[in-house]
Amino acid sequence: MTKPLIEPAGAGLAVPLRRAVIFDLDGVVVDSxxxxxxxxxxxxxxxxxxxxxxxxxxxxxxxxxxxxxxxxxxxxxxxxxxxxxxxxxxxxxVTVFDGVVDLLSALRERGLLLAIATGKTGERARSLLDTLGLLPYFAHVIGSDEVARPKPAPDIVLRALELLGVPADEAIMVGDAPTDLLSARGARVDAAAAVWAEPEEDELFAARPDVVLRKPADLLALCPPAPVR
Missing domain, CATH: 1.10.150 (DNA polymerase; domain 1)
Structure with missing residues (x-):
């Protein structure tokens, strides 16, 4: 299958305004x-x-x-x-992927709002992030039990946007599974495929991500400092 798509390392494209990043949890933030x-x-x-x-x-x-x-x-x-x-x-x-803490810190320093939208229950996701010392990075952590329809429906991404107070065109969703990307697309949010956990790339690329991230730091090229409101 032909790879999609733009990889940040050599994209050279204009970067749209971003105010928020919505992350999947397993396979993106943590290696569980x-x-x-x-x-x-x-x-x-x-x-x-x-x-x-x-x-x-x-x-x-x-x-x-x-x-x-x-x-x-x-x-x-x-x-x-x-x-x-x-x-x-x-x-x-459970461990945190190399480069993720630096990424989260940099995004926060740039003024972006961060959220988790996970297949886990909200309680279990928040407990795990707290155990790992990552919970303070995220304004909201939303579990699949906290929306009417879990992924691949768009509900969990729409709920994140609602809680963050950010429109869809000012957010990006980072996931490592087709369900993540489909959920983002349904919410009209740009979808980034994270491949540092070595997912099945053919299946992931079949979901048509807007961009492929080979390492966490690649996301920084797509998220310049957010303007102050």
Missing amino acids: FAVMSEAFAIAYAEVVGPGPAPFVEYRRHLGRYFPDIMREMRLPLAMEGPFVRESYRLAHR
Whole structure:
């Protein structure tokens, strides 16, 4: 598949006004895949029984709300309880991607507002960010349980815009899954594909991101200092 698109390193294009950045959480801000894999395997063993847990397939659905993924994979919704329990227990093992803290600091210094729009529940996302010391960077953290329709519907991005008080054309959404990009597009927000967690690029690019970010610092080229109101 032909790659989309503009990569900030050599784009050379006029940059529109930005006042806000909306981030997905897993695979963009934090590397939680090892913890997810272990929590998923434990939940699968408890609810389904012995045998290999289909985590590779689960990861392809990331960005969606956990119950929606279970329905898509035809797995028992009862897996959610042990999965969430183990995710909390193992949260201290989640790491922040290299360059993310510097990016968040720089964006805040430039006057941009930041939000999280995640497939996790809001409570679990806020707890994880607090554990990692990242919660103060974000004006709002919105979980899939806090909107009527989770990703790929636009509701969670629209809610972020509403809370931030920013119009769609002054925001950008950063995600690592097709559901993130589809949610952004539905809200008329520019969609940036983050690939530093090495997602399946063909599937991600099929969602037609507006820009590809190879490392967190690439976003800075698209987010100059916000003018003071």
